[in-house]
Amino acid sequence: MEKRTGTERVKRGMAEMQKGGVIMDVINAEQAKIAEEAGAVAVMALERVPSDIRAAGGVARMADPTIVEEVRDAVSIPVMAKARIGHIVEARLLEALGVDYIDESEVLTPADEVFHLNKSDYTVPFVCGAKDLGEATRRIGEGASMLRTKGEPGTGNIVEAVRHQRLIQAQVRKVISMSDDELMTEAKNLGAPFHVLQDIRETGRLPVVNFAAGGIATPADAALMMHLGSDGVFVGSGIFKSDNPEKFGRAIVEATTHYDDFSLIAELSKDLGVAMKGIEISTLEAKDRMQDRGW
Amino acid sequence: MINIGVLALQGAVREHVRALEAPDVNVVVVKKALQLEEIDGLVFPGGESTTMRRLINLYGFYEPLKQFAREGKPVFGTCAGAILMAKEIAGQPEPHLSVMDMTVERNAFGRQRESFEAYLPMKHVGEDIEAVFIRAPIIQSVGPEVEVLAEYDGQIVAAQEGPFVACSFHPELTEDDRFHQYFVQVVRDSIKVGVTAE
Numbered sequence: 478m479e480k481r482t483g484t485e486r487v488k489r490g491m492a493e494m495q496k497g498g499v500i501m502d503v504i505n506a507e508q509a510k511i512a513e514e515a516g517a518v519a520v521m522a523l524e525r526v527p528s529d530i531r532a533a534g535g536v537a538r539m540a541d542p543t544i545v546e547e548v549r550d551a552v553s554i555p556v557m558a559k560a561r562i563g564h565i566v567e568a569r570l571l572e573a574l575g576v577d578y579i580d581e582s583e584v585l586t587p588a589d590e591v592f593h594l595n596k597s598d599y600t601v602p603f604v605c606g607a608k609d610l611g612e613a614t615r616r617i618g619e620g621a622s623m624l625r626t627k628g629e630p631g632t633g634n635i636v637e638a639v640r641h642q643r644l645i646q647a648q649v650r651k652v653i654s655m656s657d658d659e660l661m662t663e664a665k666n667l668g669a670p671f672h673v674l675q676d677i678r679e680t681g682r683l684p685v686v687n688f689a690a691g692g693i694a695t696p697a698d699a700a701l702m703m704h705l706g707s708d709g710v711f712v713g714s715g716i717f718k719s720d721n722p723e724k725f726g727r728a729i730v731e732a733t734t735h736y737d738d739f740s741l742i743a744e745l746s747k748d749l750g751v752a753m754k755g756i757e758i759s760t761l762e763a764k765d766r767m768q769d770r771g772w
Numbered sequence: 773m774i775n776i777g778v779l780a781l782q783g784a785v786r787e788h789v790r791a792l793e794a795p796d797v798n799v800v801v802v803k804k805a806l807q808l809e810e811i812d813g814l815v816f817p818g819g820e821s822t823t824m825r826r827l828i829n830l831y832g833f834y835e836p837l838k839q840f841a842r843e844g845k846p847v848f849g850t851c852a853g854a855i856l857m858a859k860e861i862a863g864q865p866e867p868h869l870s871v872m873d874m875t876v877e878r879n880a881f882g883r884q885r886e887s888f889e890a891y892l893p894m895k896h897v898g899e900d901i902e903a904v905f906i907r908a909p910i911i912q913s914v915g916p917e918v919e920v921l922a923e924y925d926g927q928i929v930a931a932q933e934g935p936f937v938a939c940s941f942h943p944e945l946t947e948d949d950r951f952h953q954y955f956v957q958v959v960r961d962s963i964k965v966g967v968t969a970e
Contacts, residue, residue, distance in 0.1 A: 479890060479891075480888045480889075480890050481888055481889050481890065482885065482886065482887065482888045483885070484888075484889055486889060486904055486945060486946075487887045487888060487889055487904060487905075487906060490784075490887075490904055490906050490942060490945045491884055491887065491906050491907070493783075493784045493787065493818075493945065494783055494784055494818050494820065494851070494852070494906060494942075495783075495819075495820070496782070496783060496784060496785070496786075496819075497780075497781070497782040497783065497785070497819075498782050498783075498819070498820065498823060513822060514826075516822075516823050516826040516827065516830075517823070518782060518819070518820045518823050519820070553822060553878060553879065554820055554823070555820075555884065572885065575882075575883045575885060576883075576884075577883055577885075577907065578884065600885045601884060601885050602884065730823075730826075730827075731830065734781060734782065734827060735803075
């Protein structure tokens with residue numbers, strides 16, 4: 478009975494178990510417990526939520542390990558944490574701390590502008606952001622076990638997540654309908670690993686779970702992303718920047734499960750208080766667009 | 773036709789639907805408690821047990837699920853599903869649905885980096901079952917009416933009590949459908965017994 482850890486199936490399978498759920502950003506044990514109580518399937522342990530990272534400016538790095546440990550010990554649901562793009566040591570460190578998933582994230586300042594992590598090397602699974610199918614399949618090629626849209630984090634504006642999810646879904650549909658002789662050209666055009674496209678065409682879907690992230694601020698936003706074919710949602714700044722995080726968190730979880738029950742979502746959306754303020758994307762300068770980090 | 777439901781509050785639903793497929797099986801994705809009336813057997817999928825339990829309460833599934841089990845209708849729980857079924861959960865004051873006489877320990881093998889896969893022999897099912905353990909629980913102990921189906925490293929990882937089947941791994945993540953088809957047979961047999969009893 479040979480035991481194999483860190484296999485593709487074990488790493489991808491972990492994300493399969495999160496489907497239909499909400500993963501919430503938290504910055505301490507207290508928030509982690511509120512998230513768990515609200516029905517989150519996992520928490521993302523951070524030093525600052527994306528909207529605060531945006532406001533603070535400067536270099537955003539991996540969270541202080543004390544925060545990661547505090548959150549890890551406070552809840553029984555899985556704990557994720559973010560490492561900078563290409564930061565091998567931050568990733569190894571988070572793996573050593575026993576986090577259940579690492580987000581190689583554009584929300585933090587990239588450590589490497591050329592190379593992403595070779596995620597196949599690790600026992601711990603990774604989630605990565607993507608704007609289109611090329612980016613998504615490159616990350617899968619490097620060993621990512623889960624995807625999420627990049628959206629535009631910390632803006633409370635859903636428009637970029639919608640753009641990314643719609644584009645990825647459309648590109649998947651296109652690949653599925655292609656003939657053998659068209660596939661290599663598509664791989665070239667997308668900058669996609671050929672074997673990942675072959676896999677998509679054979680199975681009719683992405684080989685890993687694909688969540689929505691970046692700008693989800695209301696229960697209706699979460700339901701919209703599910704409607705567009707997301708497997709689940711990440712909510713960053715939205716919950717703990719709202720007036721009543723407990724109620725807000727629960728409402729987002731319910732809206733994600735029952736994304737097609739519109740009268741329920743209408744009920745859930747009542748009296749939630751003020752949602753986070755939000756930023757119009759066109760007012761962001763190029764240097765402030767997190768989604769353009771990574772390639 | 774027999775109707776088998778997969779509880780679809782959260783988790784790996786699609787994988788179970790695929791693994792249950794058989795010519796005489798109609799698989800029902802169960803999102804509302806009323807649907808329990810249409811089905812002959814039910815699968816609790818893998819996912820996050822804390823989350824699923826919260827949703828069970830929220831959507832009025834708690835009493836209907838207990839009633840489903842009280843009627844002796846077959847239930848199959850994998851990983852989080854097994855935790856929902858257990859009569860006792862180590863270190864937790866209250867169980868969830870308490871339908872099967874066993875004590876489970878959550879995350880017993882450790883965190884995600886300790887998650888693993890291995891081949892196991894399983895009683896009534898096969899000698900080389902592919903088992904994927906993800907932040908998996910173990911079944912610490914079972915009551916007198918419970919049959920142990922499989923062990924890994926001296927720990928119970930699959931068991932059955934009449935119509936109730938539970939395992940701590942994820943047969944739904946493999947292409948090997950033998951365990952699911954074993955459960956489908958449990959459902960078929962329960963219907964036959966029901967007919968004779970009438």
